[in-house]
Amino acid sequence: MNERDLIELWGKTRWHVIVSQLAPTGLxxxxVWLGILNLADTSLALRISAAGILLASGILGALAQYSAATEGMAIARDLASLPVTTAAGRQVVSLAPLLNVVRFVTPAIFIVVFVALIIELFLP
Known part of the structure; x- marks a missing residue:
């Protein structure tokens, strides 16, 4: 692949990272909005269902983020092995280490928020 192809692939991968964050964040x-409406006071089955949906969405979102970020890092490594001639190519290579935030920090934040919500749902 040439530099342009790799930069285009990087853009697609970056878009996958962004999209993979939408569903878990929205849920x-x-x-939290439902919590304001006293979700903790609903039936146990409804609270378990809400927790399960959040967990499944979070796991799938984290896997999608991790895989897209890992692919982005591989693209940057491939780009670094070429004689990069554009500022965009150099920028992709220099930003690649920040994908570790997507791989590790974002899922860690989800876990903290998920645990806080579980505590609120089941230990009010």
Whole structure:
């Protein structure tokens, strides 16, 4: 692949990272909103269902983020092995280490928020 192809592939991978964050973030926000409406006072089955949906969405989102970020890092390594001639190519290579935030920090934040919501749902 040439530099342009790799930069285009990087853009697609970056878009996958962004999209993979939408569902878990939306569900967490919706659950917090429901919490304001006293979700903790609903039936146990409904609370377990809400927790399960959040967990499944979070796991799938984290896997999608991790895989897209890992692919992005591989693209940057391939790009670094070429004689990069554009500022965009150099920028992709220099930003690649930040994908570790997507791989590790974002899922860690989800876990903390998920645990806080579980505590609120089941230990009010």
């Amino acid at each position: 967490l926000g919706f659950t």
